[in-house]
Amino acid sequence: MEELKQKESPPKWAVRFFRWYCNDHLSDAVLGDMEELYLRRKKKLGKRKADLLFMWNVLCFLQPFAIKRKSSPQNNIAMFENYLKIAWRTMLHQKMYTGIKVGGFAIGLATCMLIFLFIRNEMSYDQQYANKNIYRLYNEWRGERVGHWTSFPANIHTILKKDYAEVEKAGRLIPFKWFNAGSNLIRRDDKVDNTFEERFGYADNELLDILEIPMVYGNRANALTKPMSIVLSKKMADKYFPNEDPVGKIMILNEDKTKPFEIGGVMDDFPANSHLQFDFLITLANVEFWPGEQTSWCCWNYNAYVKLRPDTNIPDFNNKLTSMKDTYLLSHLEKNGDQSLADEKAHHFFGVQPVENIYLSWEDMGDDHADIRYIYLFGGIAVFILLLACINFINLSTAKSANRAKEVGLRKVVGSFRSYLVRQFLTESLVYSFISFALAIAFVALALPFFNSLAGKQLSMPWAEWWLVPTLALGTLIVGIVAGIYPAFYLSAFKPVDVLKGSVSRGSKNSALRSGMVVFQFTTSIILIIGTFVIYKQMDFILNTKLGFNKDQVIMIQGANTLGDRHEEFKNELKQLADVENATSNNYLPVWGGNRDNNGYWKEGKTKIDKPVYGQHWAADPDYISTLGMKLVEGRNFDEKLKSDTASIIINQKMVKEMGFKNPIGERIGNWRMYTVIGVVENFHFDDMRQEIRPLTFTLDKGGDIVSVKVKSKNMAGVLPSIHQVWNKFMPHQPFRYTFMDESYARMYDSVVRTGKIFACFAGLAILVACLGLFALSAFMVEQRSKEVSIRLVMGASVKNIFRLLTQNFVKLVLVSFVIAAPLSWYMMDKWLQDYKYKITITWDLFAIAGIMSVLIALLTISYQSISAALANPANRLRSE
């Protein structure tokens, strides 16, 4: 029977489909009709055809008149309209709470967006290369000390191309200040006046190909192949050769007319997010800085970039690279009898790093690169500030729940499901979230210029990107739901009977959770405060510690190398000026912009026995030590009148210690030539304070790029014009360029100062958000206890009593936060300070100040509400009963 029925009836799924879409009015009747028709057809046409026709009929009914209406859409829209209306009314009704909710949220979001833009920019460095197989070579020292650096001997590129099949292309680069790399005076050969330009580098032609540098004029294949050719950036080409093709034109560097440079091409400006920044690239073709330099393994001054074959296995390649050491370096050392041979053999390794990782690499390669730890740190702070803002939102929503309880009760009584209420509250929080996002975008737009100058970046909202608007929309949705989900479920859970009877205590439920959130907010804030303190104190220490030289009231006249043999004349003329105490000309200065080098030193006769002591070899004239206010602890200064002083050397205390001298005066030390020690200078800082002071020597020499002038009076502005005059007398065609030594010194710590400022900003924002929340909470609490306060006042409580009553809970919470924050921040800042060899000790007073500050801030925040409650006339409050 079943089977029979099965055979006679039309296909079941078609029936089910019809039932699914068809409305109740027609469903039965039409299905009956169709079944009648089906039976009739089956008799006439057979089952198959009847089945097909039945399906056709079902499809034919798929028209608006027969389709089920979704359970009244108009009604749904009406509900949403109602939700929005209620949300709007609640917002207007409680302007302060709304302001704090939305404002706090917006601040949190804006901070997040800024940090996101910042991180995005940091991550975008060197991502522009189409070929991902480009690498830079590095050295690694795996001994007691671990270190990385990137310079290699001059013949590295020929070895790479000859011995390594993996290397498709290899090119060298000199990116640091060395000979003409760095900064120069430059002019067209048909003009007279020089201009000072920076961002010079030496490069092989092949480097242009490896780094895929786009050319505006000239050809990448041969722009730098000719000796003495130079490539300009587009910016510079526009500056010196506006509206013309400068290829083949001649430029003169530093007034050296014997060595004119021919322009081989014009490259596009380097993008801002590239680890390399050059305006001028000078060819390395046929360059030899001194005889034999190009083939010797003595001196490591070249960075090397390679393009590898795509199938290269990097670890294997690194091993192969290191084997280069045995063939070349070790044999070089052996030949010279160098005692560092064993160390080199054991600890020195070579490797390659992808160019796209250079900017954000973990290891310090000596680049001016970002620290990925700061990226993580700032990302973390962004998340925390957003959390603080979300917590405010949740806290305020639940705290004010009593006001909504009646609404919830009533809605339930008239038949609202809990799911509807959840939806209502989520809608509300989405509305808040939407407004906050809009505000946040406005904040970001306002804050970007300020943030850019703070972080030294050019960030902007990437409106042109397709993903921005969807991401913002998604963000609105997620944040709205995350912040709204707890209040939604909390508020919708009220039992109507309790609410309408009035037995729901006015939002006091869950005060433990609320306290927990306040503690969390203040812990975060206090950690940031202490962090800021420590960073600022370390900065202050760096800028004001005893350096071993006097950086104040020193003017550094730049570009003095063009004075040639008139250095002494110029110096003497300066010294005639009334306000000038002393002047020295030099390349090596203990601040930013001074040269650095590294040489091995031995005691006389021990060259092939001892390991070398590495130290700086600085050239100085007799005025150097007195101009910079350094102190000779033993011996004497150079004396111009003594011919023998060209073979004399002054060393610092560190060098004395490393050499193990008891009586350094008269000892003989040297590198490739020997000097007699005539003086010992007190240790002074010439490196970043992250490093220990290293050994250093001075030998007598005259001339240099920079003339440093020590000024007597504090009125620098008054002295400058007279110095300028002297300069113009000597160098009429060269602009007078100067810096102040204390500023150049501070420049060494730019990044620290920057980090400190950014940190202070974030700390301020976090405290602001936390205080907004605390303010609203205290207002709520005062309102909640207004009757109690009034009665107490009537019974004779003093304003002081009331104030204490209302504030002590919050102060307790802040104290708890402090107890949590102190050890955490101590640990974190101790970690940070470990980067520095010379650092402050974290003392208890920092914590005390931070603690007192946070309690004071909290007290100030809540006292307005508390005092106004205590001062209010109790009669007004109690009259309503």
Next chain:
Amino acid sequence: MKGTYLGEFEELVLLTVGILFDDAYGLAISDELEKLTERSVMISSVHKALVRLEEKGYLKSHLGGATETRGGRDKRLYTLTQAGIKVLNQSRDLRNSMYKQVPKIVWDNGYGRA
């Protein structure tokens, strides 16, 4: 309101409901129409017209008259309302008066040939 305009097919359906009197349901109407007009009629268009006519107030319906062949399902039985009868009358009167206004000569032999 879409107006009470009566389409040609709607008018035919309305008349068929009148013809079938107490057994006017979808399939029967469809059968009757096919028989009378000698054109094939889609069951879905009949139902569509019925729904619309009911919305316009010319028809009313109730469920009833289930049979074995229908899988035991009720029919939706339609009957004319006063308004339905009125609109049929109006429609017929309009036709008659227009018919009369056509000059005699038109009906004579030969005019319509070309």
